[in-house]
Amino acid sequence: MSTATETAETIIFRDGQLDLLDQTKLPTELTRLVCTNIEQAHDAIRRLVVRGAPAIGIAAAYGVLLQGRDADRQAFGEAMDYLATSRPTAVNLFWAMDRMRDVMNSHDDDGTLYERLHREAVTIHDEDRRMCRSIGANGAALIQGCRNVLTHCNAGGLATSMWGTALAPIYHMHEQGKAPHVFADETRPLLQGARLTAWELSQAGVAVTVLTDSMSGGLMRCGKVDAVIVGADRIAANGDAANKIGTYPLAVLAKYHKIPFYVAAPTNTFDLKLPAGDQIPIEQRHRDEVARPGGVQFVPDAADVINPAFDVTPAELIDAIVTEKGVIRSPTTETVGQHFRKLTLPS
Numbered sequence: 323m324s325t326a327t328e329t330a331e332t333i334i335f336r337d338g339q340l341d342l343l344d345q346t347k348l349p350t351e352l353t354r355l356v357c358t359n360i361e362q363a364h365d366a367i368r369r370l371v372v373r374g375a376p377a378i379g380i381a382a383a384y385g386v387l388l389q390g391r392d393a394d395r396q397a398f399g400e401a402m403d404y405l406a407t408s409r410p411t412a413v414n415l416f417w418a419m420d421r422m423r424d425v426m427n428s429h430d431d432d433g434t435l436y437e438r439l440h441r442e443a444v445t446i447h448d449e450d451r452r453m454c455r456s457i458g459a460n461g462a463a464l465i466q467g468c469r470n471v472l473t474h475c476n477a478g479g480l481a482t483s484m485w486g487t488a489l490a491p492i493y494h495m496h497e498q499g500k501a502p503h504v505f506a507d508e509t510r511p512l513l514q515g516a517r518l519t520a521w522e523l524s525q526a527g528v529a530v531t532v533l534t535d536s537m538s539g540g541l542m543r544c545g546k547v548d549a550v551i552v553g554a555d556r557i558a559a560n561g562d563a564a565n566k567i568g569t570y571p572l573a574v575l576a577k578y579h580k581i582p583f584y585v586a587a588p589t590n591t592f593d594l595k596l597p598a599g600d601q602i603p604i605e606q607r608h609r610d611e612v613a614r615p616g617g618v619q620f621v622p623d624a625a626d627v628i629n630p631a632f633d634v635t636p637a638e639l640i641d642a643i644v645t646e647k648g649v650i651r652s653p654t655t656e657t658v659g660q661h662f663r664k665l666t667l668p669s
């Protein structure tokens with residue numbers, strides 16, 4: 323199935339350049355931004371030209387290579403440190419940098435270091451494609467029979483290599499001709515739902531309706547929502563999940579209305595070093611994203627504005643977390659631990 327992002331690849335690395343679909347221009351412009359150095363790659367992540375936890379990790383992995391074929395390991399290491407400062411919440415960024423650093427530290431031939439790092443970045447990218455399809459299959463079982471599924475922000479192909487995490491089950495079911503209708507929260511202030519989720523789903527032929535962020539509760543009360551499925555940027559060891567701002571109130575509403583609330587995320591979005599979600603660093607973004615969207619002033623200069631990019635949903639509000647390895651029902655420190663212990667058992 324050709325989804326929007328398969329015809330417009332989110333991330334391409336070729337001829338030593340990082341070629342990104344510029345998500346700040348969607349849905350009205352399908353343009354690409356080419357990064358030729360690590361400063362441009364850092365800026366692209368920071369400005370959400372490329373965004374979404376898995377996509378940020380993939381882009382940063384390729385971004386290290388922008389130091390060039392002749393760079394030495396000190397330069398590559400500096401790139402990893404620098405790119406890790408672009409955004410603080412999505413743990414996939416740090417996971418990818420750690421992975422690239424481990425490869426560099428275990429590769430002692432400077433003459434082939436660039437090629438080895440390039441191979442690792444490609445492997446990270448390819449693994450993500452497989453992850454999306456596995457989450458699609460694992461998550462489809464959770465939303466079988468749902469007519470209307472609500473999602474928040476964009477956790478689709480634009481946030482990953484393809485298909486996404488929260489949207490992957492939708493695409494999996496769409497391949498079988500039985501995708502549910504999707505309610506997409508607009509997701510202020512950057513409107514990832516209205517601009518990105520609505521774009522990629524409609525491009526793929528999946529029925530989608532955009533909501534303002536205040537509409538979800540009323541729809542739930544009227545019985546119009548059969549399940550909620552969202553992505554995540556970092557999940558603590560007890561299952562608490564950080565995701566786009568506005569996710570937590572959705573989870574509270576879903577619990578109140580007895581609607582299943584699911585988080586879809588790969589295992590590399592878990593930060594098992596953090597016992598609980600209150601320790602997840604939450605990105606605070608510039609006030610103008612709220613006060614002056616697109617340069618149009620909505621808030622008087624004298625008023626203060628806060629703009630946290632994420633909030634944390636406690637595990638007790640999450641019915642299940644679906645990963646590429648399976649489903650964690652009723653996430654707790656114990657059930658999350660069991661999920662990861664299964665991964666280390668010999669198959």
Ligand SMILES: CSC[C@H]1O[C@H](OP(=O)(O)O)[C@H](O)[C@@H]1O
Pocket residue numbers: 370373374375376474475476477478481482486487488514552553554555565566567631
């Ligand atoms: C599949 S991860 C998607 C995740 O990332 C988004 O944040 P941002 O657009 O700021 O990168 C949002 O939290 C999504 O759920």
